[in-house]
Amino acid sequence: MNKLHAPLRDYLIAALLSAGLVAAGLTLYLDNRIGNTPSPITLENQPFRFAMGGGNISSQQIDIKRFSNGLAIISSGNLTLHAEQLSILKIDIDSLDKLEEIVFFARPKHNPSQFIRIPLAPGSAVLLDLRQYPDWQGTISEIGFLARSRLDGDHRIKAFSLEPATLSNEWQSLISSWLQFEPWQQRSVNYSTGGAREQLLYLPSVIIGWFLLAFVVYGLITLFQKRRFSLATPLALVLTGWLILDGRWLLNAFEQAKHSYSSYAGMSATERLKQGIDREIMTYIEHLKKNVLPDTPSKILLLTDSDSSQYFELKARYHLLPHSAYVSSGFPRKDELWERAYILILNINSSFVFNENKLISMQPNGKSRRIRLVHKNKTGNLLQIQ
Amino acid sequence: MDLLRLACSLLLPWFLGYLIVRGSQSSLANSVSSNHCRNLGFGFFIGYFLLYLLIRFNLTISGELQYGLVIGLLCLLLLPSAWLAFNTQKRKAANPGLISLHQTCSPSRLQQWAIFALLLMIALHWAFALMETLLRPLFPWDAFTTWSYAAKAWFYGGYSEFIPPEEWLRNPDASQFTSHVHQYPIFSSLVQLWTATSLGRWSETLINLPSFLAGTAIGLALYGESRAQGLSTLPALLICYLFFSIPLVNTHLSLGGYADIWLAGYTGLGFVALISGVAKGERFTIMLGLALTGFGALVKFEGAVWFLTALAFLSFHWMGLKRSTLLLLVASALAGGAYLFNLTLIELPIIGLVGVSEGNLYLPGIGLIKLQYHNVWEPYLQNFFMLGSWNLLWSALLLSVLGCFFFQGETRTRREHGAALLFLFLFVTSQFVIFFLTDQGRWAEKFTSINRLPLQFTPALVFTLVIIWKSKLITPQSQGREDE
Structure with a gap:
């Protein structure tokens, strides 16, 4: 009985110990990135207004209804914030597939004529670590949103906050970047980022680190217990990593399927082409x-x-x-x-x-x-x- | 009715190919371990190649695609193929290696659950891809600019060869079409034209059904070939799952229109057959592999390079390590000597220019390639080990290569490992030459061909895992029993 379960036991010890080590390492790494923590900017504490286009703005949400010359611009007006201190953007946007583009923008104080543009991904709530954008630095004098659409419609920013990096935020940001929906794009046939376009650490590299560490743990177990090194355990570890990555891909595929179904199902050939x-x-x-x-x-x-x-x-x-x-x-x-x-x-x-x-x-x-x-x-x- | 006609038109070449593979190996080979999944998988690509030849023949004699003629010829070919395939007596006598997919021992309860889980995962991937194929109109860039553009132009405007843009600009004739890549092979365009003609109308979604079927056939071939290698249902299904769960494969099945998935069938499965044939010493399988890689040259230009790689694979295998090394040394010495005597470019009768001149490499059948060093280690690291296109395929392959050296088994295993390593060596060399040493490196920097060229080898890369780990995956219950 004991012999039968030995490979499973070894696998579990190696997998869990290695996962613990990777998690601890990541926590230390993420903790190192945290600086000062000022108050976040949210829809409640920062008055936004339409500079172009129109709609309603409340402390809960921004409704974009009208576009002028295909544009709607929502601006915070003058403010002062330090990009390094507020680097976590949390946002939730509805009806994005009807918009041609929506970006979060920021105007640097030292160079007001230039804008930092951060394209926002469609779908559910996202959490972006703005430190991955090289331009996100220095003092910022204005923030806002720019939406582009040739047709008026109902678009909604349901939640927005610009927050300081905390350990919890860092973890959320990392996991959110791994799980972020990656819709079909023209580059999809060439490569897939596997989540957000910019990621602090890509999930496959973390998985590779995990199973290599697990190999070492398993090697040490066999060495100290003077047992034969069995290939089954390393193979099972690699397969586990594969399944985790495939799980992420299937979640994305499910989201994509829902999106495709709602966009095209029941339509005529001509209607589909006009989406x-x-x-x-x-x-x-x-x-x-x-x-x-x-x-x-x-x-x-x-x-x-x-x-x-x-x-x-x-x-x-x-x-x-x-x-x-x-x-x-x-x-x-x-x-x-x-x-x-x-x-x-x-x-x-x-x-x-x-x-x-x-x-x-x-x-x-x-x-x-x-x-x-x-x-x-x-x-x-x-x-x-x- | 249209859909029924479409289904018949798409399945008929597949069935024909199945019969040809099944029949020819029964007649030509003395002992080939095979099964229906394997025959269906390889047969799909043989059948579609025949379809392509018939369409070309039809276009040559009449200038337009005549559905009735092509379907009639396909039906005509069915008769001898069926006779060949179902000549049971002959097959039984000549092919004792044909195995069924039933196992002699039933899998344990745990294995049954694992089989069920794998089938479910494969079905999920398959279903998502099918849904995208049926819902989303033609999407990828090269599809609407190149491959499907040609098919649609011929469907509406009748077949005519594409002319260069300069000629199009000078010529007032509106019945001629042009493209920057007017000289590209037209295999996948003709298959789409066939699909639309069968349906009787142009459909932005259904024209991609054959590429989806191509991916399905690759999965079947991988499963069948893994079983033919002696693997039981569970590991064979695992290999099939690994293939379908590679995100880039999934993407090309979902967003049809590119020719890469076809080349994955011809070149990728071609190399599967070559590795398998060489490992088991089966001439028929080697011939099948050589034929498939050869046909790949008609699907995309790079198919010609992969065919040369296949020839190199066979030459190196037959010569053995010592003679291959000697040959490489002699070739290097000759190249060095030619360089010293400034004889780097020669013109051979019929073949044309061969050699290097003024920073350009001249290859017969391929033309001029600009030599240029590109340091693309970083794109490789990003694309293969960090981004989400490949799951863990490259890590698994790297570990498997290391495993080859650590876990050397009996002579047969060494021969099989040798075949797998030789394939991987040639694959890596070809990618290195293309992306590090020529101007094609810019496509590696842009993250395009750096992934799409390896995609064409994916079935063989996944199959390499079978070959390397086979001895560890085969249990006594894996062995199949003889069929019928």
Whole structure:
């Protein structure tokens, strides 16, 4: 009986002792990072107001309802805080998937023209350790939130506090960074951070440290008890680590599945395409294909600037099919302008300045070809070469 | 009705591939330890390669994809394949190694619970990925810019080869399409085109069903091959679970549209077959591996490099350690001599330029690669041991390699460990050359290909764990009994 349970006993001793050592080590490490502890800043003790957009602000929550030019800015007004002393941001935001972007911003006192921008992750309550952002330092003279959305709606900051680092906060921050929901992003097919984008210590490295330490503990047990080193225990330890990391991944997958289900279930193919940040571009492309472009395939040159990520242009190119489109950051040469072909310039990327008059006045080869504006709205300009 | 037609169109090539693998090993091989899961897993990729060839043939003769013709040819191929596979008498006589998945001894109650738990975990991963596939419209960047773009263009506009952007800009013809990567292989695009044609409409979600099936087939092949190696249900399921629980694998199953999961089938499973074949001395399995890695060259460009790696694997294995080392020394001496005499670049008839010139490496079939040192240790450390893309795969592999040296067993085990280590050595060397020594290093710094290229080897990397720990995982009750 004793012999049967020996590997299990060894496993438990090694795993628990090692976990205890890792936890103690982490506690010491986190404790070392704690400095002075001033009072936290919360919605109750700090009056916030709308600088752009509108909604309601109470001591419990901030409701963002209106956007002006796609922006809502909520500011604390003038204040003085030391970034090193208040470094734990706790926040809970609702309806984030309808927002294009929401950031927590801070204005450094020594350089008021620059903003520190901290993108906020969607989903449930999050706890961020701002010390991971290199810019979060020195004296801060203003804090607030910047939300971006092309449509008005109900968005709510349900809880907010900027707190000093305490040991409890440090642990919460670390665990929260491991468990933070990581939604599908374009980088997901390349890598996953496994939680928050910035983490003080990544969970896999902690798990690796744990099982390596457990190997040593197990090695010492076998050495002192003069027993044979069995591979089963180290294998079980690695497998335990694997299961812990997989548990985290499955939690994330479950959250993602809920998110995907609420975003797409029961929708038609067209409705699905109009979800999230693609809504505007899809509506626009659908309108062009239905009402402006001919039924027969045409050639369309999507003009953009070289600094653009080209996300919307490339999405437009895909959804413009069967029209044959190409995204270019350079204006075509004179011999590359074909009769009746289209030029599409999207306005979603605000950095691209479109000089309509200059483009229309271009006459390739100095001959009879002209470019006319076929369709124009807030999303884009469609031109045709005559 | 559309969905039924789609299901038939997607499952028919799979079934055909299954029959071909099952039938050909019965006919060609004297003794191959196999099972239905293994045949289904490998068969999927053989079947889809055949589908690809038939579509290319169809496009060549008629210029457009004709559903009826391709499905007819697939059905036609079913007949001889079924005859080959179900010629039971012949198979029985020729293939005594075919084992069933039933165990001679029942697993204990604890093992039964563990099996149940593993099945549940695999099912969870599988279900989440399937849900994302069916709900979320095409999402990843390269999918809507490259792979699926081509498929959709051909579905709506008819098949025509993509032309370079410069040509597109000069040409007023609106029926031609262009892309910066117009010369990319079109395997995964044609599979998506096949899916849409079968369905009769373009679906932003269902076009990714084949990639999801590809991942499922890899899981089946890993389970089957682990069983064929003599593992019992529990450790074989564990290997299958390890594969499905790698977050990057899960992501590519959930967000279809990239070709990497296909290459994981061709190159990854190809190497599984090569390692297994070499370890067990099975010629058929080696041929299967070589064929799969060869087919991988048509899926993505890097597939050609992995095929050369597979050839190197076999050459080094057959030559043995001493002769391989001697060959490497001779090759190094020749390269040194060529450098001294300034003969670093030669042009061979048919093959073309081979060698190094002005900081560029010229390789036949691949072209020009810019040589450039990139110190990418840190990206590797971050991606493999800190971030969440790989779970503990790399730590497990590192420990397993160390384990190889500490726990050397009998001659057979040493041969198997030798095959696994040779594979890992070639894998590490290939990644080192690509990311440390060429301009591809910038993709390592951006955390992109540094993960996606190893993803293509994932089945083989997970299988290496089987090979290394097999002797410790096999219990007397693991051995299967002969089938039928």
